[in-house]
Amino acid sequence: MSAWIITIGDEILVGRILNWNAYWLAKRLTSLGVQVKKIVCVPDDIDVISKTIIDAINDKVDFIFTTGGLGPTPGDVTTEAICKATGRELILNSKALEFIRKRYDELYRLGLVDSPQINEARKKMAKTPEGADVIYNDVGVAPAIILDTDLATIIALPGVPSEAMYLFEKIVPRIRTRKKVAVVEDYIDVEDESALAKILSEIRREYPDVSIKTYPIGYGQKRMRVVAIAEDLKKAEAALKTFINRIRKD
């Protein structure tokens, strides 16, 4: 199971904020057995976002997560970009509209907005690609959007981290049903650096379904972290063990 994460918003590209959304999404997806193949940060630009979604579809991932650009302002264009990438119509989603009405009623009662009235800007958040499902946002306002296509499932989350995290957890049950990826790791001391490449090549040949990599810890590269990734946990563990034994024996 694999995914791309597309974080949308100029605030990342101008270095105003750290990309916290990509970090926790990558961490959560990895823990759920989803391999994150690429993280891309793009500006609030329909063409760039749509092109990036098409790139992800062409990379044959199972899930495409976007964060940001679901709000009421003209700069929020994620939904339109998803329509453009998938050839879907942008329609007024009655379930989304009901969610937004309910949410503004709540915010009004809490004294957080001046009016519960659904104007054009607020209604904009209820427009979704045809066939999309929506998830109620009781942290912010804009609902999360889930669009199943023949090729990938596109999941659009709001940009505010608390909203994105909350809505992601609501969507997790839909992710768990698919095939997973296992990640195992260990640490070793490498006495002879030059043997490393040779043994690594051997292991890659012997375990073609396992991606195994080493990461030096500090100068001199004696201490190494070894990470093995595979769809089959047992294969990942076997490759890791074989690699470590051969390095130690060397």
Add this chain to the structure above:
Amino acid sequence: MSAWIITIGDEILVGRILNWNAYWLAKRLTSLGVQVKKIVCVPDDIDVISKTIIDAINDKVDFIFTTGGLGPTPGDVTTEAICKATGRELILNSKALEFIRKRYDELYRLGLVDSPQINEARKKMAKTPEGADVIYNDVGVAPAIILDTDLATIIALPGVPSEAMYLFEKIVPRIRTRKKVAVVEDYIDVEDESALAKILSEIRREYPDVSIKTYPIGYGQKRMRVVAIAEDLKKAEAALKTFINRIRKD
């Protein structure tokens, strides 16, 4: 002046670490007047890195910054990926070799490595694309690589943030010589949300060279941050001022 940032390394994609390198690079580049058009995080995979560099070249940016993958292990493949993307030969760079020898001598004297000997793994860090210049790394070992091509300047920095930041500052004088981008911003209160889209469209028509965008601050979206980006500071300031005046009058 524009750039892509490509951060290389599985540790970002599995959510082990926050992408600190992309954050400070984006912040520093913006402050130097460089517009960061895209940030992409990719695994330690020659084909994926090389394809991403080609995407950046096709996006006609002035600079392509990479971080990570310059070390001595077989998993470090950034230099080879740059060669693949640009059609250059990978050669033993005598200046880089001299830098690495000098650096291991220093580390040996400091007691941080067991030997000053340049073995194959260490020599690997001296291999650069033909025609590349290198910058001495007196924080880590692997030199930064600068490759001027007809289309873009590719700057490869190590992945360790302290090394990347240090080497970036050494390279800054080469960036300052080119055309800049100005970013100005202000805050406003928007009384009538529905007027926003209309006025924004007017400003975009009147100032076609300026990219102007609004960002809501919290619920109700009354408080907004307005950001204007242009190559000409005066134009950015004029567009921002006109926009704010019209919103206030509305």
